[in-house]
Amino acid sequence: MNSMERKRFRHLRLWAPILLLWSLASVLHAQDQQPDGEDADTAMIESAPTDVEPGTLAELLPLLAKSNLRERAQLADAIATAGHPRSAAVLAALLKGQLHSIPDDPPRVVIVSAVGNDPDVVDAATGEPLGRASGVDSKRIPVNNLMRRQLRTLIARASLDVADPAAREAAVRELMGSDIDDDVRRLLMERAAVEDNATVREALVTAVALAKLGNEDPLVRIEAIRNLEGSLLSEARASLARIAANDPDPSVRKVAASALQSVQARVNFYRFLENVFFGLSLGSVLLLAAIGLAITFGVMGVINMAHGELIMLGAYTTWGIQQLLPGYIDISVLIAIPAAFLVAGTVGVAIERGVIRFLYGRPLETLLATFGLSLILQQTVRSLFSPLNRSVSSPSWMSGSLQINPVLSITYNRLYILIFGLMVFAALVTVLKRTDMGLKLRAVSQNRTMSRAVGVRASWVDALTFGLGAGIAGVAGVALSQLTNVGPNLGQAYIIDSFLVVVFGGVGNLWGTLVGAMGLGIVNKFLEPYAGAVLAKIVVLVLVILFIQKRPRGLFPQKGRAAEG
Amino acid sequence: MINHDRETYPMMSRRFASKLLTGGMALGLGLASFSTQAQQGEPIKVGVLHSLSGTMAISETTLKDTMLMLIAEQNSKGGLLGRPLEAVVVDPASDWPLFAERARELLEQEKVAAIFGAWTSVSRKSVLPVVEELNGILFYPVQYEGEESSRNVFYTGAAPNQQAIPAVDYLMNDLGVERWVLAGTDYVYPRTTNRILEAYLKANGVADEDIMINYTPFGHADWQSIVSDIKRFGSQGKMTAVVSTINGDANVPFYRELGNQGVSSADIPVVAFSVGEEELSGIDTGPLVGHMAAWNYFMSVDTPENAAFIENWHAFIEDTDRVTNDPMEAHYVGFNMWVKAVEKAGTTDVDAVIDAMVGVQVPNLTGGIAEMLPNHHITKPVLIGEIQDDGQFLTVWETDDLVPGDAWSRFLEDSKNIVADWTDPIRCGNYNPATETCSGQNY
Numbered sequence A: 001m002n003s004m005e006r007k008r009f010r011h012l013r014l015w016a017p018i019l020l021l022w023s024l025a026s027v028l029h030a031q032d033q034q035p036d037g038e039d040a041d042t043a044m045i046e047s048a049p050t051d052v053e054p055g056t057l058a059e060l061l062p063l064l065a066k067s068n069l070r071e072r073a074q075l076a077d078a079i080a081t082a083g084h085p086r087s088a089a090v091l092a093a094l095l096k097g098q099l100h101s102i103p104d105d106p107p108r109v110v111i112v113s114a115v116g117n118d119p120d121v122v123d124a125a126t127g128e129p130l131g132r133a134s135g136v137d138s139k140r141i142p143v144n145n146l147m148r149r150q151l152r153t154l155i156a157r158a159s160l161d162v163a164d165p166a167a168r169e170a171a172v173r174e175l176m177g178s179d180i181d182d183d184v185r186r187l188l189m190e191r192a193a194v195e196d197n198a199t200v201r202e203a204l205v206t207a208v209a210l211a212k213l214g215n216e217d218p219l220v221r222i223e224a225i226r227n228l229e230g231s232l233l234s235e236a237r238a239s240l241a242r243i244a245a246n247d248p249d250p251s252v253r254k255v256a257a258s259a260l261q262s263v264q265a266r267v268n269f270y271r272f273l274e275n276v277f278f279g280l281s282l283g284s285v286l287l288l289a290a291i292g293l294a295i296t297f298g299v300m301g302v303i304n305m306a307h308g309e310l311i312m313l314g315a316y317t318t319w320g321i322q323q324l325l326p327g328y329i330d331i332s333v334l335i336a337i338p339a340a341f342l343v344a345g346t347v348g349v350a351i352e353r354g355v356i357r358f359l360y361g362r363p364l365e366t367l368l369a370t371f372g373l374s375l376i377l378q379q380t381v382r383s384l385f386s387p388l389n390r391s392v393s394s395p396s397w398m399s400g401s402l403q404i405n406p407v408l409s410i411t412y413n414r415l416y417i418l419i420f421g422l423m424v425f426a427a428l429v430t431v432l433k434r435t436d437m438g439l440k441l442r443a444v445s446q447n448r449t450m451s452r453a454v455g456v457r458a459s460w461v462d463a464l465t466f467g468l469g470a471g472i473a474g475v476a477g478v479a480l481s482q483l484t485n486v487g488p489n490l491g492q493a494y495i496i497d498s499f500l501v502v503v504f505g506g507v508g509n510l511w512g513t514l515v516g517a518m519g520l521g522i523v524n525k526f527l528e529p530y531a532g533a534v535l536a537k538i539v540v541l542v543l544v545i546l547f548i549q550k551r552p553r554g555l556f557p558q559k560g561r562a563a564e565g
Numbered sequence B: 001m002i003n004h005d006r007e008t009y010p011m012m013s014r015r016f017a018s019k020l021l022t023g024g025m026a027l028g029l030g031l032a033s034f035s036t037q038a039q040q041g042e043p044i045k046v047g048v049l050h051s052l053s054g055t056m057a058i059s060e061t062t063l064k065d066t067m068l069m070l071i072a073e074q075n076s077k078g079g080l081l082g083r084p085l086e087a088v089v090v091d092p093a094s095d096w097p098l099f100a101e102r103a104r105e106l107l108e109q110e111k112v113a114a115i116f117g118a119w120t121s122v123s124r125k126s127v128l129p130v131v132e133e134l135n136g137i138l139f140y141p142v143q144y145e146g147e148e149s150s151r152n153v154f155y156t157g158a159a160p161n162q163q164a165i166p167a168v169d170y171l172m173n174d175l176g177v178e179r180w181v182l183a184g185t186d187y188v189y190p191r192t193t194n195r196i197l198e199a200y201l202k203a204n205g206v207a208d209e210d211i212m213i214n215y216t217p218f219g220h221a222d223w224q225s226i227v228s229d230i231k232r233f234g235s236q237g238k239m240t241a242v243v244s245t246i247n248g249d250a251n252v253p254f255y256r257e258l259g260n261q262g263v264s265s266a267d268i269p270v271v272a273f274s275v276g277e278e279e280l281s282g283i284d285t286g287p288l289v290g291h292m293a294a295w296n297y298f299m300s301v302d303t304p305e306n307a308a309f310i311e312n313w314h315a316f317i318e319d320t321d322r323v324t325n326d327p328m329e330a331h332y333v334g335f336n337m338w339v340k341a342v343e344k345a346g347t348t349d350v351d352a353v354i355d356a357m358v359g360v361q362v363p364n365l366t367g368g369i370a371e372m373l374p375n376h377h378i379t380k381p382v383l384i385g386e387i388q389d390d391g392q393f394l395t396v397w398e399t400d401d402l403v404p405g406d407a408w409s410r411f412l413e414d415s416k417n418i419v420a421d422w423t424d425p426i427r428c429g430n431y432n433p434a435t436e437t438c439s440g441q442n443y
Helices: A002-032 A057-066 A069-082 A087-096 A145-161 A165-177 A182-194 A198-212 A218-228 A234-246 A250-299 A307-324 A329-354 A363-385 A412-434 A436-446 A448-453 A458-481 A492-505 A510-550 B002-008 B010-022 B029-034 B057-076 B096-108 B121-133 B164-174 B188-203 B224-234 B248-260 B304-317 B326-345 B350-357
Strands: A099-102 A108-112 A120-123 A129-132 A401-403 A409-411 B044-049 B085-090 B114-117 B138-140 B153-155 B179-185 B211-216 B240-245 B270-272 B292-295 B361-363 B369-371 B383-387 B393-398 B419-421 B428-432
Touching (some): A057 A099, A069 A087, A087 A145, A145 A182, A165 A182, A198 A234, A250 A307, A250 B224, A436 A448, A448 A458, B057 B114, B179 B224, B188 B240, B211 B224, B326 B350
Parallel strands (some): B044 B085, B270 B292
Antiparallel strands (some): A401 A409, B292 B383, B361 B369, B419 B428
8 A cells, every 4th residue: 555655656756747847838828928920931922013904893803713823913913902992801812712703704703701511602892792602603713822922911911900909910920921121111110100009019110120120221220130139030030140140240240149149048948848748749649549558458468459440440430420520520529539439449349259358368369360350450441431541620629729939839739639648548547446347457457366256257347448448549549530641551550659658658557658658759759850750760669678678567567466477 | 243343352353254264255354344345366464563452552542443444445445456455453462572473473474465553662673673584564653763764664653853853943933942841751762852852952052051851751640840840940031842752641640730830831832742632632631722742644634635534534433523643644644655555566575565665655634745755754744733622733833845754863973974765776774875885774
């Protein structure tokens, strides 16, 4: 009892730094939070010589429908200069691919709303509603990357005066990323003079300062550098680095270099945090993949080579649920969690009853039989659903990233999967430690004969335990469907890693699996920038092999008589 | 029903087919529906060597179906030299050494007139010694790294100068890209292609610090650090693009991570050489819109030939949702070239057909005429397309003329003086015109 308690405390000590980092990250987040700003590059937008006649919006739109890509870019410029109240809406629709044309003479241009299965259609020039998309035979007006950049700048210029401060700030940041010419600078300065929102004004000051870095007067440049000092924005840092290296005036170079120096420590710190998050996130994927195996292999001692295929079944279940509920992408993933548990769990029970129970105590034969099963499951899926990958959409709440500051952002899907992995882990620990079923499970795995003597139906417990491990593998599949391909080969990619984590963490110890997964994840991510992804993987594998040589029972070996047996 | 069986269990039905042959019926089971045509003589066997199981099944199964369709079409036109064609389908199961064994089986036991097959470079390299030893013909339909020209192989996919180099030209000249990320999966095709691209970029005045090269393992799924690096590399004030030779399965998590980290195609465009319509059909294309791919064919190309091809494909596969892609077009061109060469030679004899192949011209699906060159590569147009949200490509750029394929790259030090020419009087896959020597090192 005493040693068990000590064990629990040791786990706490391992937990502490992770929790600490988390709380740190959330505090930083609270301090530095800024609305999403796009980390745009400073690429040139080449304004092609205009041979499109300026005109009114109503005249220009039919031309847009018939144009080729080059003409379309010029027409977009002309629409922006036409200054019609609907110009901005038309350009925004064009950017988002919502601007459609109806073949007619002259062609009619409409905006198809983004929401709903059968969205509303309005006339682009007048805004007059034209009914539903299903009732209109329209074709999208396509744009390319060059045009997307051009449109973003055009829209940003037009949005400097809109009412919503967040939109104004986004516009300023967009212009910051583009090449700031005299025109834009004048616009920015005019806006800065009347701006009353503090955040937007700050962005405007940075943008104007960025523009002034190109000024001929060294004093103006130094002034601008001072304005940029302390900014974590990548545009600001890139410009300062350029000035520090290339400015003709040595004093300007010096000021720029010291301004860069002042943020370097913070940048490095945030990068370190980012790396830790990457490591934890990779760790959470490893944890999810391995945790089911920690039950079947760790607790029951069954070498289940078909574990990866159970993960795959979970991922296919996610896809199946999305096919059944096409309009509800946002919640279908949540519904898929119990569904995947049931599907994979049922298959797990079937595997246990059909194959594994005849092979207990014969690990080699179990290994071969389950390997055969994994091939059968793969080919079955291949024949049923075709060898092609299935497309699983991400719910909107799992897309994008949490922008903590310009240097540090955390992608939502990884964040949720990390939390989900920890939740699954907590649930599993609770089941094992706090429920009747968990008690029986541990009893059977420790001393089968004795448990049977006191009335536990050992074979029934075996089936349920294997089903539990398999079900959790299925749940892992739901999470993986959000990160990687859903195809027949999905499981193969994770089977080795899963065994690695379980063996490294200590067979039979769930906490070992957690620490092993997170540890391997972090080591991998800290090695990757130096060694590259390929070498990092090899190094981790070699380290684990060396570690196992030293401690054959892993990080947290089972102790006591049960473990010796 | 029976047709379907033959596709799924090629081995079994082939045995069955040979029984039928001994029974005096000269037609294979799968071709029974065309038996009403007046076709005399023994069937000409065509080997189809594509993986139907294992990792590569995802890409190669479609090519097997394409071959069956092309052969069925040819039979409905009266076969070849008055004889019916018979497909012999084998499954090398994505296992590279098995490719060699299956190729040997096709040539020695089945005595096929030509083999259409292989996808990965390593599978091609595994088959190469076998087709050379047994003097067979292999049509290889996939874009590859070049630096190779075998007398017995016809390369109907793109060489680097028909895909990678024009794509880089487009990025450099039309998009003004100054910084380059060359990201690839760690195997021979990306390594060689990136070596060529690096040499090409440096020859065009790109500095060392403006090139970032990154390799990842097959099926790499955790792109967080790499995308974050790319983002940082791309935010230094110069237009940046990613040239991706990332292989099939690793692409989905890569694009997802790009999307989630907020890297849009307008900020840092990715141009890929291994992502086509087929791969996109298994992806939620939302986050990919605007990223690019360089190919020699897109399903969206608007020509009458392509429309007919797509219609036939949908009718053959009985699914109008199926897409067509570049390697399928390569098989279409390769198969038609082989048919023409056999007709020209008047026999399926390998030596005669190889000699007849060079100079053969057939229409491709993009409105041009593909010609087989003396180095056993073909002429192709190069198209750059941007991914649309329906999984199709919008062509944003194409070459004015067809580009002849180079077997040996002009941009690599060790191969810049080498040419391949399988016509008289040179007849060599690795020939140095300056020294007039043939090294015999064809691959």
